[in-house]
Amino acid sequence: MTDDSNAAPESDIETAIRENDPALITYITAGDPSLEDTKRYVEALDRGGSDLIELGLPFSEPVAEGATIQAAINRALDAGTTPEGFFELVDDLETEAPLLVMTYYNMILQYGSEPDVRPFVERAAEAGLSGIIVPDLPAEEADPLREACDDHGLDLVFIVAPTTEGERLETIMSQVSGFAYVQARLGTTGARADVSTATHESLERLSEYDVPKAVGFGVSEGDHAAEIVEAGADGVIVGSALIDIVAGSDDPAADLEAKAEELKRGAVRGAESLTVDTEDTPEPEQP
C-alpha cells in the first residue's frame, strides 16, 4: 500500500473482476474426492470461463458451511488432504484465473511450528495464490492476517453479511481488498432455488462503495447469475452447485466446465440487460 493520493495498484483479483465484469467466481473443496481430481476439476472450471477460483482447504469444523460443502470437506479429510498437499496442488496448477484459498482461521494459525499466521501466508504466496478468504475471521480479529497478506501481496477478502450495516459496514468496506464477498442471505452456504431479496438490499447498501462486489451463498443457476448482476453485482460466486456435480456426476470435469459456461453466460446476460436498461431502450415484450 502506498501513501499517495493515487489509488494503490489493483491486485490480480481486483483486475480479474474489473476486466471480466461480470466475473464468475467458482469454489470447490480441495481433496474432494482426491487432490488429483481437484486438479482436473480446477482446470475444467478455468476452461469453462471462471474468472477467479476459490479452493477450499478443509477444516474439520466448518461452521459457516451448509450440508453440501461440509460433506465435501469430510470426503477431502477422509482422503487424507493436508495443508502441504493442498499447497503442492496449487504449485502444480496453471490456470488463467487467479486462485484464492478459502479456509478457517485455525488452519492458518497452525501452519508452521507454533500458532502464527505468517508461515501460511508465506507458503500461500510462494504457491502463487492471490488471496485468502476466512469465514470465521471478522474484521475485528483480522489485523495480524491482513498485515501478513499486505507484506506478501495477497488480498484478504472480507464477507459482508445481510446483518452488516452502519459503522461495521464502513469499517469492513475501508478494509476490503480484492473484492467484497456479499453474502446473499443469512445462514450457511448451499445451493438454493431462488435469489434472496437480501441480495438486492445488500447491493443497494453497497452501491456507494467503489470496490468490486461479488455475491455468493445460494447461487446455483445461470438465471440467478443474471439476476444478481442485474441487481448491481460485479461478480457471482458459486460453490455448492459445483460440489453437487463433483459428488454426483459421471463425468465431473465435463459437467463442471459446462456449468461454469452456463453461469458465465447467465452473468453476461444480466450485464447486457443492464446496458439495455441504461440506454433507455427497453426490450419489447415477448409475444
Place this chain on the structure above:
Amino acid sequence: MSTSDPEHNRERDSEATFGDYGGQYVPEALMPALQELEDAYERYVLENEDGFMDEFRERMRDFGGRPTPLQRADRLSERYDREIYLKREDLVHGGAHKLNNALGQVLLSKYMGKERVIAETGAGQHGTATAMAAAHLDMPCEIYMGRTDVNRQRPNVYRMRMNGAEVNPVEAGSGTLKEAINETFRDWATTVETTHYVIGSVVGPHPFPKLVRDFQAVIGREAREQIREKAGRLPDSVVACAGGGSNTMGTFHEFVPDDDVALYAVEAGGSSLGVDEEEGVAPNSATLSTGTDGVLHGAMTKLLQSEEGQIVESHSVSAGLDYAGVGPELANLVETDRVTPVNVDDDAALNGFHRLSNLEGIIPALESSHALGYLEESHDELGDLVVVNVSGRGDKDLETVLEETEKRDLEAAPDVEVFDG
C-alpha cells in the same frame, strides 16, 4: 501469538480477551448479534438495568432453589483425615449448576426482545436447564444434541421434550458436543435476527465466556461465604471438574484473588492421555493438560487438535466433559499458573461415582465424579480444608455407569449384576 499489533491487542484486551485467549472468531453475519449481546451484558448484567439482576436472583431463589448448601462430608473427611466440604450444585432445580446460566441467558434474551432460544447440549444437562428455563419464561426453545449423546443420555432427552423443547439429533462426526455446537452456530447464523443462542459453557466468542461466568459465579460466591461461616476460614484448596469449564469458572471466580487458595481443575483423562493423530482421536478430554493453542467455536483457547489444526474427537465416559475445547478464561488461568490442571481416568471417575454414592448418599454426575476421583488420588496435596464442587446429580448417568461398571473391576463399585432383569 507473535504477529498481533500491540495497539490493537491492548484495545481488545480489556474487552474481548483473557491474555492471549478469547476473542470473536465467528462468521460476519453473527458479529452484530455479539455486539448486541455485549450491550445487553453491560446494561442488564453489569449495571442491573430495569432490575434484571434482581429478577434473575429472585427467580434463581424461588424457581432454581438457591442458595445450595455447602455440606460437610463426614465420611469422606474421616477417610481422608481432613475436612472435606461439598458444594451441592446437584440440588439446583434440574439437578445441575447448568440452570444458573440457562435461566440467566433465557431471561436476558427476553429483556433483549428475542423471540426464540436455541442451545447445544452434551450430557443433556444444559439442554434440560435451557428447556426448563424456556418453559418457565414462556420462550420457544430448540436444542441440538449429538446422536451419540442422545443415545447415552435418554432421560435428559425425555425431560427436554416434556418441557416443550424440540430436540434435534446431530448425526455428523462422533455425534457429541462439538458437533452439536457446530449445528447450533449454523442455526444461529440463519436466525440471528430473532434468536438468542444460549451457549452452555464459558466457551464461544466474547461476551459469552464472561456472561456465563458471571451467571455461574454464584457458586463460588456462596461457597466462599459458607466455608468462612462453617470453618472460620478460606479453604486450602477448591476442586472442580472441567469440560467446557462453566462449573469450574463459576466455582473458582470468587477465589481467584485469594492467592492462598489452590484451585484444581480436574479434566477427563479418559482411557489414555495420548492423541492418535492418524485416527484423529484423543481418548480423553484433557484439553487444559494436553491441548495446544488454537481457534474453535469463536475463541482462541486450548484445543485437542492435530499438528495441522484439525480438531480431534475427544472421549470421556462422561458426556458432559466430552469436548475438545475449553473456556478461554480458564485456559488463561492455567497459562498464568493460577489454576492447576489435573486429570483422572474413566475408572477413577467411576470409582468416585460409587464411593460418594456409598459413603455419603449422594449420587453425583459422572462429570463431578472426576473431581471426587482426584480427591481420592491426591488428597494429601490438597491441605486440611478442601471444597469440592458437586456440579450435578447422577441420575442421568445411571445407564452409562451400570454398563461401564460391568466392563471393569472397580474397587468402589457394588455388585451391578443384580441390576440385570
